[in-house]
Amino acid sequence: MTAAFRFEDMEGNSLETTRELLSTVDARRTAVSRKYEPKQLNPLHHEILRRLVLGESHRDIAIALNCTPATVSNAANCGLGRDKLNYMSGAADVSAVEVAQKIRETAPKALAVIQTIIEDEEANYALRFKAATDILDRAGHGAVKKVDIKKSAMELSVDELEQLKQEALSRLFQTGVIIDVSTNDLTVEANS
Numbered sequence: 001m002t003a004a005f006r007f008e009d010m011e012g013n014s015l016e017t018t019r020e021l022l023s024t025v026d027a028r029r030t031a032v033s034r035k036y037e038p039k040q041l042n043p044l045h046h047e048i049l050r051r052l053v054l055g056e057s058h059r060d061i062a063i064a065l066n067c068t069p070a071t072v073s074n075a076a077n078c079g080l081g082r083d084k085l086n087y088m089s090g091a092a093d094v095s096a097v098e099v100a101q102k103i104r105e106t107a108p109k110a111l112a113v114i115q116t117i118i119e120d121e122e123a124n125y126a127l128r129f130k131a132a133t134d135i136l137d138r139a140g141h142g143a144v145k146k147v148d149i150k151k152s153a154m155e156l157s158v159d160e161l162e163q164l165k166q167e168a169l170s171r172l173f174q175t176g177v178i179i180d181v182s183t184n185d186l187t188v189e190a191n192s
Contacts, residue, residue: 036074036077036078037078037079037080038078038080040080041075041080041081041084044065044067044071044075045075045080045081045084046084047065048061048065048067048071048072048075048076048081049075049076049081049084049085049088050088051064051065052072052076052085053085053088053089053092058072058073058076111135114131114134114135117131118131118132118135
């Protein structure tokens, strides 16, 4: 026994008719291009493009300028907008190269000033300390800014823990970090 099934949409059209209607709607959507192509950029467009070059997100720009994200996208993706973005990005790159060159040229003088501050015994201690920490930081020996720790757990027996402790003490004695330690301070309690 076979069951007969007939599809009809809300207007009574058959499945084939509905498919034909949908295909014509889809064809109209893809056939007609609705690109936004202004003849010139207005002040809002210029501000949107300036903020894009600075690295702001479309959403943040839309909120800041009280416009829609679609407006930001349209300004960025229209032909004039893309041309302006390319120009501005190139100018920003040239500017960054010029600034980097000036920093390289000025760095020896800045280092000499910092070195003078550090060596001047009568200079303010806070200023000397700041200069010293800045140099250490730039040399890669600064304080840790952010530590990304992944949590992990490990179960050790009392013997394994004692072995780790002895290895650590041995290394600390070898490097001179610890000179003398009492064994009474190093007791391990087992959690039972």
